[in-house]
Amino acid sequence: MKRFVYLNNKFINFKTAKISIEDRGFQFADSVYEVIAFKEDNLIDINFHLKRLKFSLKSISIRYKFTNSSIIKIFNKLIKMNKKNIGLLYLQISRGVQSRSHIYKNNIKPTIVIYILEKKFNPNIKNIKCVSAITYPDLRWKKRDIKSVSLLPNIIAAKEAGKQKAYEAILIENGYVTEGTASNIWIVKNNYLITHPSNSDILKGITRDSIIKIIKNNNLKFKQKKFKKELLYNSDEVFLTSSSSMVMPINKIDNKIISNGKIGKITYKLAKLYNLKIN
Ligand SMILES: Cc1ncc(COP(=O)(O)O)c(C=O)c1O
Incomplete structure (x- = not known):
């Protein structure tokens, strides 16, 4: 063709x-x-x-x-x-x-x-697949809110994720999670959804913004707050969002299993509501 x-x-x-x-x-x-x-x-x-x-x-x-x-x-x-x-x-x-x-x-x-x-999206919501991630140092410049093609630190981190058979690398700066190499990162802890505040340390994802609207419309608990790698490991649920991956549950980070290896309840709810846009 x-x-x-x-x-x-x-x-x-x-x-x-x-x-x-x-x-x-x-x-x-x-x-x-x-x-x-x-x-x-x-x-x-x-x-x-x-x-x-x-x-x-x-x-x-x-x-x-x-x-x-x-x-x-x-x-x-x-x-x-x-x-x-x-x-x-x-x-x-x-x-x-x-x-x-x-x-x-x-x-x-x-x-x-x-x-x-070409892209196949995470298909049927009933058997939505979970993916694994690694953590990696955030080596990027200081204006990450600009969607610039200077992606060398992102591709180095993504390549390392690939070597370890993981889907995404979660970037860590001074002990805190910023975002993924091509996604925003979310955790759920004690029923609170938490993601990094939108400032020049991250790209303000379009999917992230849509998810925030869904969260507000559904009266879910939510904070924009920096969180440490330890909290990431100890979260009840973790997922990533992006235009190409939509809502993607993460069930393993480095050697830590998250959410007993399954998609969490809140992630499932958001995936169901958001991924409808393409399904
Ligand atoms: C560094 C980074 N953060 C977040 C995202 C998610 O943004 P969006 O939801 O607009 O696709 C991307 C997408 O490519 C990205 O490259």
């Missing part, structure tokens, strides 16, 4: 899509991105993704202007052209191409790439 990408205002064949070696996204990770789950023409939480994209672009002064309706049209056309009913849409905007120099010029034209990734 032929794959199509959107590159700088054109829909073209995936195989022939090319970007300059002097693109600043390639040379400096001078670039931001979004990953959006879709099912048919339902782009999950689209307005929140576009709001965060605008925040990321503004934070590093990349001047790429778009309206929500114009970019959504491009997304829908690309999904149709690729003949995919369900999956992930990847969008990246770099500052653009310039002769190599740390200092960027103000007038360069951003590069935009959009393409579709």
Whole structure:
């Protein structure tokens, strides 16, 4: 099946899509991105993704202007052209191409790439699968609220998780949990849902925000609070959230079994309510 990408205002064949070696996204990770789950023409939480994209672009002064309706049209056309009913849409905007120099010029034209990734979501809620995680030092920069493509510390940690046959690495800074390499981390302790506050230490996940709304609508107990690795190990339930994994229960972290190895009650409730968006 032929794959199509959107590159700088054109829909073209995936195989022939090319970007300059002097693109600043390639040379400096001078670039931001979004990953959006879709099912048919339902782009999950689209307005929140576009709001965060605008925040990321503004934070590093990349001047790429778009309206929500114009970019959504491009997304829908690309999904149709690729003949995919369900999956992930990847969008990246770099500052653009310039002769190599740390200092960027103000007038360069951003590069935009959009393409579709295959993805099977955690399927039937009745047999939702649990995954394991490891902990790993958080080696990242201090502006993690910007969804930047400088993901080297994330991929080093994720590779270590992979080596240990774990699904995710949970990042630890000064003894505290920040987030996962590609997800936000949640615990349940004494019926309280707890996750890291949204500040520049973590990415403010779109799924995290949707879960907070569900928590409030269902009158569940909730705090945004930093928590230590020891509490993570001793939690009643642990789960992660992201656009690509939705609500994913974690039943083992390092060598500690969580929630007797099964999905916890509160995690199940949230997974059922959230994952409906795609099931
Ligand atoms: C570091 C990090 N934290 C959290 C998330 C979850 O964000 P979202 O729910 O918007 O996918 C991601 C997603 O890629 C991420 O990379």
